[in-house]
Amino acid sequence: MKGQDQQSWKGRLQGSGYRFTKPREMILEVLSSSKEHLSAESIFLRVHKNYPNIGLTTVYRNLEILVDMGAVSKLHFGDGKASYEFSRQGEKEHHHHLVCQSCHKVIDYVDFMKEEKEFLEKIEKGLSRKYKFKIQDHVIHFHGLCQTCQ
Numbered sequence: 001m002k003g004q005d006q007q008s009w010k011g012r013l014q015g016s017g018y019r020f021t022k023p024r025e026m027i028l029e030v031l032s033s034s035k036e037h038l039s040a041e042s043i044f045l046r047v048h049k050n051y052p053n054i055g056l057t058t059v060y061r062n063l064e065i066l067v068d069m070g071a072v073s074k075l076h077f078g079d080g081k082a083s084y085e086f087s088r089q090g091e092k093e094h095h096h097h098l099v100c101q102s103c104h105k106v107i108d109y110v111d112f113m114k115e116e117k118e119f120l121e122k123i124e125k126g127l128s129r130k131y132k133f134k135i136q137d138h139v140i141h142f143h144g145l146c147q148t149c150q
Helices: 004-016 022-032 042-051 056-069 114-131
Strands: 072-076 082-086 096-100 106-109 141-144
Touching: 004 022, 022 042, 022 056, 022 072, 022 082, 042 082, 056 072, 072 106
Parallel strands: 096 141
Antiparallel strands: 072 082, 096 106
């Protein structure tokens, strides 16, 4: 994780009453440098290589804190396991997921067409008005079969 990002998350953690601990730093580093959706166990194994004193329970506990803060997104793709990814809030990195129901491959879908963006904005505005609800983000998963499994 870049020094500026690290300082930003350090400030956000401290502002929320948490310390910027080595386990939190290492978890954020693993997730911010990965293009994959990682399980808590995968994160643990990657962190453990460089920080052997960490335990799996510590990873789970810190992931929940980071999810609550918005630093990490917790995703469920229907395979019974939670997956995690670094939350790039405020960046133009918004994406949806294509989830294969056979092999559980997850594809990040980022190349939105103009019509898709307009449609989603219209839905968000309509829901916000209808329910007097301020939508801040959304998560969309499309389930089906990847090219290999078809």
